[in-house]
Amino acid sequence: MNITKKHVLIGVSAIALLLAGGFAVKSFTSTPKLVVAKAGDGHDHGEGEEHEEEGGAIRMDAATITRSKITLVEAGPAPVSRDIRVTGTVVADADKMVHVTLRVSGIVTEVHKRLGEPVLPGDVLLVLDSRDLADAKAEYLSALRQNTLAATTLSREEGLWRKQVSAEQDYLTARAAAETAAIALAAAKQRLTVLGLSPAEIAGLDKQPFSLGRLEVRSPIAGRVIGREAVRGELLAAEKEVFSVADLSSVWVELPVYAADLPAVKEGQPVSLTGQGGRSAEGKVVAAGATLDPQTGAARVVAALDNGDGEWRPGDFGSGSIQAGGEMADIAVPASALQVLNGDNVVFVRNAEGFEPRVVEVGRRNSRFAEITFGLFPGEQVATGNTFLLKAEASRGEASHSHAH
Template structure:
């Protein structure tokens, strides 16, 4: 055989051996048994290898294997590896149990098949049946799992304690303006626009900024009446600084028409009636609408400007019907948006609307958000996270500890030394990663939080094996 052919054969043998798990032993993932030197006493002598040869390894312990007998390049035979010398995943260390402490009840199939034997035997592949001891075959409903298997599969346990359950409700939302922070400039009189100020649509204005200069025959007429009344009052009164109050009628009419207070004060102070007057912004905000142009005529009630304060906005969230019971006014809320990735806006639940939207089966929730830098714009989408909870610690376990079959819930209680007891529990409220336990376990118990399905499967297997090993009950004939 050429060197190239030998290398190809060696590579093929390594692939086959890797499939059998041997490659893992050479790479430190598993510990392969080593041949120990003979000892002088029977107590330290290793057990006699048994079983048929399952593969062959290089005589120099190099990582070369073969599924059939073969020779090295220098003509030496590969060493056969018997079944008892291969890796055993289920066997416990011999030092853990002294001879005579446990009594073997029966032997089970090493591949997990429902086949048992009262005496030692091998399966069709030459693998020894695994002994089941009486201490493992407990009648108290618990299940015994080897410590080695627990370590390899990463089974984790945790003590049961008291937790404050916080449940986060997530929902989509849309930014809307605060209804209480919107104002319109709509005169209560007919008139004309003399000139429009610098404010335009989408520009930011402050309270008192000039918006528009108007002329109104009705306003000017009542202002003239106010001037006449003030002049007549002053002439007839002995105290010209105070007057006798007969000018109240015209002033009240101007106030009812919505004439600017500075215009009314100017007439009172000077006795002169200007032809036009200035209308100013009623609040700080952004101009949403600008319907006024120079020279335009308008009727009473026409909207010349619409202004909204964006410093506080509403986030209208649609919460699923099943989450309504957890919502309360004042709960903290966090909002994220696509427009500002990584930024979190904080607010509180202001109101839960008292009706459902039948099309989506959701409830509308109003959330107030501070928006001093105007980052949140109307009609912007956001993701809402509402933190709910009572704030009172309760007995709770991680949700991963609960095995929920739909009809009942079970947790696995760790009783020590690899023994676990399935225990039915009554689950209450659920929070972020925890579930309240109303009955079944108590504070201080240790339960499995990771790998519980492995133990559950082991329990089902042992129950099946136990059923196969029990003698059949004789049938009762009538």
Template structure:
């Protein structure tokens, strides 16, 4: 055997012995990654930042204004013109009731009004006629009076017979009676005019009432907003005052929180607050503290505080929960990282730290999440260089090369 073959044989035996030893011992030898296989990553140096301290409160959202859809008249529902979630405007028709009987009442009231107006016209004509008649009776009376006065003077002088004087006296009395009758007729006609005017007024009021009733068979939205709480169906008979639904004005939303007496030192009307919804929606909404109850709840001893948030785009919905943050006026030191630096899952988060070119895993606890950043409460310290790319594919003790910081 040549010297070269002897060397090769010795090397093969040595390799077999090493592999066999590792196999029997159950331990895998750690492989050192060569520089050619290093993972390229970006890192960020950890810095502790001083910022304004914030207090967090659980919040529920409610409409800034709510109007009940109720009916002023009872009746059978013939049309339902809305659904929950539908946007409506003030005065828009939502429900219609059967108005057959009301239409009949309107027609009857119109007939009564027409009759009263006709009777008024007749009474006015009667007054005019009686006044013309009285003018004639007045003329006849004045003529009879002159004739009576003349014949009385002649009779007193013995110039005419008694029968002629008595005839003039009778004519005067008849003229007085006719004049009095004409005057009474005028007064009666004038009283009839007042009666018919009262009848017209009563008929007009009744007609207006029936028109209002007819209008109320169409039930409209009391305010503009979004429909909710639908409580009506086709064919249903509804009594007066039934709540058929609700209209919620959500152009502005109130975030309602409960605060303690000790919180009132920094929570003030007109102050700023930030809302973030529960769940995956990380968007923040800016609001203004609108009002704080003057008296605490008798049982919970907390104050209800409402924060107005503009909602013209309709993103926020009543009944949803979230968190409101309000600055306390104090300061705190904190560390934050981009959310992409986190690995793992909730309750078991970790980051990788660049330890002289090697990725070292460190378990961390998280705090508040703001947009694309997350607060790190423990697991890293100021000055650490945290890897912020390729986190999901990195392995513990894997060699890395930093391409950007």
């Protein structure tokens, strides 16, 4: 009986040891499988399976690159200046604009130009009928005839005096009268010039005495009419501004710059401006703002923009930056070459198959260039312009790689 109980205890103990050993073996053999699965990101790749878009690489031949309007630039040194962000208003270039002002009162009888219409130098803007001008012209014509008569009398008296026919006093009197007449004629001519008549118009007055009150107001420059303050039949006073004409082949942009940024702004610095509809322009600072507006605390900085295509008009608004100078970067790329992929700054580097999205570290940057401090070598070609297409391809490649298994 005791022997039987002993054998039973021994058997039970042996079975317990065998069961415990089995659990231990199962536990050790299952753990490496979990580690391997984690290392493989949960994917079981079959033997011989190819992944051409592994890592987001993009296959693209030269013809596709050209068709997609993707341009290539070499990474290298470039100025990465400090950008001062500004907003501004387009105004006419004050050096290429005139305000046409009346110099005599009168009634408007004709208006020849409308707002926005182009004009050339000498084009008639309006015609004025002026009593004051008629009086000035009559005075000039009278002085002209007096001068002619005085000159004839002097010539005759001088001849008689030299032949000793008349007294010297008569000759001196005639000479004094001729000089007085010449002075009166010059004064009358000068008055007409001040009133706005050209030398050709003054010279032709004795041939057209019937239009003494007619004044043709002309444009002194080529440009466009940007202001008009006259209508037919209106009685206008002297010193009334009737037209504004501006040459808009170049325009100014008034840019308020606050005192904290003003010391960095200098004449000649480049300015980039972007307006509505994607318009953009490059210019230069022509006035750095000598005083501050006490109301806003900002100075008036003026930039000149080339406007040969006429895209910018006075009154337009734009935003942009003043490139206030800075040091050269050893490796830089255009700002348009940078994209953000999975939270990282990347550039698309050209290789034999197409493009490789490469993570880079960015240092200083402005609206035109970005300094690359890590991830790119000098001379490597990167894509710029339409790089959002490459970003879309890279993102699509990563998405298909994630869901293909």
